[in-house]
Amino acid sequence: MHSNRKFLLDTFCERLGYIFKRSELLQEALTHRSHTGVNNERLEFLGDAILNCAIAGLVFRSFPDVPEGHLSRLxxxxxxxxxxxxxxxxxxxxxxxRLGEGELKSGGSHRSSILADAFEAILGAIYLDSDYTHAEIVVKRLYLPLIEKVDLNGHGKDPKTLLQEFLQSQKLALPEYTVVTTAGKAHKQWFTVECLIPMFNIRTIGEGTSRRGAEQEAAKLAYQEVCFYH
Incomplete structure (x- = not known):
């Protein structure tokens, strides 16, 4: 194995908090179907089930007074x-x-679907390399900081909804969203959107690969400002 890749894999395992006994499982989990050889789709299938079970247990124990419907949304x-x-x-x-040449050139290493599948595949690989308990420990380690920050009143709602509900509760006008720029080719565009709240003289800018994503980012920043202002 190339020394630089070995260093990157070792560093990744340190961040993950798990050292693989069978390095081939780690390699498989990190191999997209566009690459040659065995890919991570089967491990992703396994990891998806493991993650859902581990998260279900984590939110169940972390929020003992929350009803089933809210637990499902969490x-x-x-x-x-x-x-x-x-x-x-x-x-x-x-x-x-590890990606095929085409995926690599098109920015596949930052594509949400590819990264999400690879993350689940890693959990599947840990399960096969050891057992469910070790996979669950990794999930807990990564998710507990996120669990601790959960706001049960607003969790599960997107930033635009939170901002809209806050302004409506104050009987204020809804924010104005304007596309400032659109760059890139049709299949790979990048949007810049402005969110304006005249009452508070708040103007935030959000960016993303879709107009909706850019609006959500601008709304998130505006929500943080308006809550501080209020």
């Missing part, structure tokens, strides 16, 4: 593609995932 928010891809990026998996 779990869903922790295992959706965006949440998993953000965790993968925090572990710098984009630097070690």
């Amino acid at each position: 779990r869903a928010s922790f295992v959706n593609q965006r949440a998993l891809s953000e965790l993968a990026l925090s572990l710098q998996m984009d630097k070690i995932i």
Whole structure:
């Protein structure tokens, strides 16, 4: 194995908090189907089930007074593609995932779906390398800091909804969203959106690969400002 890749894999395992006994399982978990050889799709299938079970247990124990419906929404928010891809990026998996040439050139190492699947595949690999308990320990280690920050009143709601509800509760006008710029080719555009709240003289800028994503980012920043202002 190339020394630089070995260093990156060792560093990744340190961040993850788990050292693989069978390095081939780690390699498989990090191999997208666009790459040659065995890919991570079967491990992703296994890891998905492990993650859902581990998160269900974690939110059940962490929120003893929360009803089933809210627990389901909490779990869903922790295992959706965006949440998993953000965790993968925090572990710098984009630097070690193996992709085919086409995916590599098109920016596949930062594609949410690819990162989310690889993260789940890692959990499947840990399960096969040891057992469910070790996989659950890794999930707890990564998720407990997120669990501790949960606001049960607002969790599960997107930033635009939270901002809208806050302004409506104050009997204020809703924010105005304006697309400032759109860059890139049709299949790979980048949007910059402004969120304006005249009453508080708040103007925030959000960016993303979709207009909705950029609006959510701008709303998130505006919500933080308006709550501080209020």
